[in-house]
Amino acid sequence: MELDMTKGRPLPIILKFMLPIFLGNIFQQFYNMVDTIIVGRYVGANALAAVGSTGTIMFLVLGFSQGLTTGFTVLTSQSYGAGDLKRVKRSVANGVILAAIVVVITTLLSVSLINSLLRLMNTPEDIFADASAYITTICYGIVASVYYNLFSAYMRAVGNSRTPLYFLIFSAFLNILLDLVFIILFKLGVTGAALATNISQGFSAILCLIYIYKKIPLLAPEKKDWHLESHDTRHQMGVGLPMALQFGITAAGTMIMQAAINMFGSTAVAAFTAASKLGGLLTQEMNAMGQAMSTYSGQNFGNGDVERIKQGVKSTLIANIIYSIIAAIAANLLLTSTLGLFFSGSTPINELIPWAKTYIIVSSLFYAPLSFIFIFRNAMQGCGYGFLPMMGGVVELVARMIAAFIAMNISSYALAVACDPIAWLAAAIYTGICYIFVIKDVQKRLKNYSHA
Numbered sequence: 001m002e003l004d005m006t007k008g009r010p011l012p013i014i015l016k017f018m019l020p021i022f023l024g025n026i027f028q029q030f031y032n033m034v035d036t037i038i039v040g041r042y043v044g045a046n047a048l049a050a051v052g053s054t055g056t057i058m059f060l061v062l063g064f065s066q067g068l069t070t071g072f073t074v075l076t077s078q079s080y081g082a083g084d085l086k087r088v089k090r091s092v093a094n095g096v097i098l099a100a101i102v103v104v105i106t107t108l109l110s111v112s113l114i115n116s117l118l119r120l121m122n123t124p125e126d127i128f129a130d131a132s133a134y135i136t137t138i139c140y141g142i143v144a145s146v147y148y149n150l151f152s153a154y155m156r157a158v159g160n161s162r163t164p165l166y167f168l169i170f171s172a173f174l175n176i177l178l179d180l181v182f183i184i185l186f187k188l189g190v191t192g193a194a195l196a197t198n199i200s201q202g203f204s205a206i207l208c209l210i211y212i213y214k215k216i217p218l219l220a221p222e223k224k225d226w227h228l229e230s231h232d233t234r235h236q237m238g239v240g241l242p243m244a245l246q247f248g249i250t251a252a253g254t255m256i257m258q259a260a261i262n263m264f265g266s267t268a269v270a271a272f273t274a275a276s277k278l279g280g281l282l283t284q285e286m287n288a289m290g291q292a293m294s295t296y297s298g299q300n301f302g303n304g305d306v307e308r309i310k311q312g313v314k315s316t317l318i319a320n321i322i323y324s325i326i327a328a329i330a331a332n333l334l335l336t337s338t339l340g341l342f343f344s345g346s347t348p349i350n351e352l353i354p355w356a357k358t359y360i361i362v363s364s365l366f367y368a369p370l371s372f373i374f375i376f377r378n379a380m381q382g383c384g385y386g387f388l389p390m391m392g393g394v395v396e397l398v399a400r401m402i403a404a405f406i407a408m409n410i411s412s413y414a415l416a417v418a419c420d421p422i423a424w425l426a427a428a429i430y431t432g433i434c435y436i437f438v439i440k441d442v443q444k445r446l447k448n449y450s451h452a
Contacts, residue, residue, distance in 0.1 A: 003159025050130035052273025063247030071240025081302025141198025151208035242386030253400035271355035290374025297382025366421035
């Protein structure tokens with residue numbers, strides 16, 4: 001089921017590879033939404049707000065570790081594109097060992113800092129205890145999330161995007177079942193929702209590992225490969241660390257945005273949480289397209305075909321402009337009916353609608369710039385460039401900080417939720433300029449290499 005992305009028309013082959021990732025992302029968002037729906041309906045609106053208020057911390061912790069480990073797989077993709085199958089196996093083993101180190105450090109740091117971060121983010125007192133319980137449990141399960149994403153990324157690095165989808169679908173349904181058992185039957189509240197997420201991802205990670213050894217032997221390291229190799233470690237950390245920092249920096253910006261939103265109380269937080277779930281669902285195509293571009297660029301960079309990379313980027317930009325318009329229309333049409341899914345009949349939906357509608361209207365106008373970020377950033381990362389995409393996260397952070405601080409000072413909810421679109425626009429311009437520079441640099445490097 002491996003896919004060679006160095007041949008064929010760029011857009012059809014990218015879409016073929018992207019579709020299973022997109023469906024997988026949809027399922028992941030779907031079971032995240034089910035988490036939220038079950039919590040909102042069976043535990044209460046405050047519990048939903050508590051889970052929502054931790055989303056940015058979760059993005060910081062899991063995004064940092066997953067960004068690092070996803071960066072490890074770029075070497076695998078490039079080695080596969082170059083036909084160096086021995087290095088493919090070696091890169092897998094090296095990445096698994098490095099990931100273990102990442103898991104230990106990230107878990108210890110995150111658990112010890114959770115309450116301080118929640119205080120720093122102005123988390124309302126009436127949801128603080130639930131927020132702390134939920135995110136602390138999630139952090140104890142970092143190992144499951146990291147290894148599921150690592151093994152899935154290894155499969156995608158050699159063109160197999162379907163199998164991770166199947167395991168994610170299994171994980172989604174297992175998560176829903178465990179949500180119902182832990183929350184409704186055992187009355188574990190938000191802790192039950194977090195446990196369901198950790199256990200379901202753990203099962204998926206194990207299934208991915210078994211599948212790799214049974215069905216994809218080129219990704220299965222041999223005994224001699226199980227050690228840290230200095231050159232591969234430098235390469236993987238050189239790509240992975242900037243990707244992790246990029247996630248971390250972006251997450252820091254969203255935490256500042258969440259702090260601004262938290263100032264408006266638990267009702268605003270609950271409405272924002274529900275609306276952002278809808279927005280997150282509709283923008284998963286952009287994330288999937290970015291993941292596809294990383295593998296596509298990695299394989300074609302390994303094959304030395306920079307013109308093909310440029311063709312792929314151009315085609316996906318046009319496709320995403322069209323998709324962004326459709327997604328924006330859908331977000332505004334579906335908002336009111338979607339809100340009703342998250343809350344029980346006793347919750348006054350009319351009080352939530354103004355807060356939720358403001359967020360959706362403001363953010364959906366800027367879906368196109370958001371999609372550009374994924375394409376430019378992942379195309380550069382696939383070519384092995386880590387620093388410039390990471391600085392895109394810095395641009396987002398600065399833009400969000402400025403907007404959030406102004407919003408807090410003038411008590412403007414509209415500006416608080418505009419932090420995201422302002423950051424997207426700034427980062428899209430920055431990454432677009434950087435992409436042009438990177439492509440020229442890649443052309444120069446490949447030309448010098450061919451003449452050597």
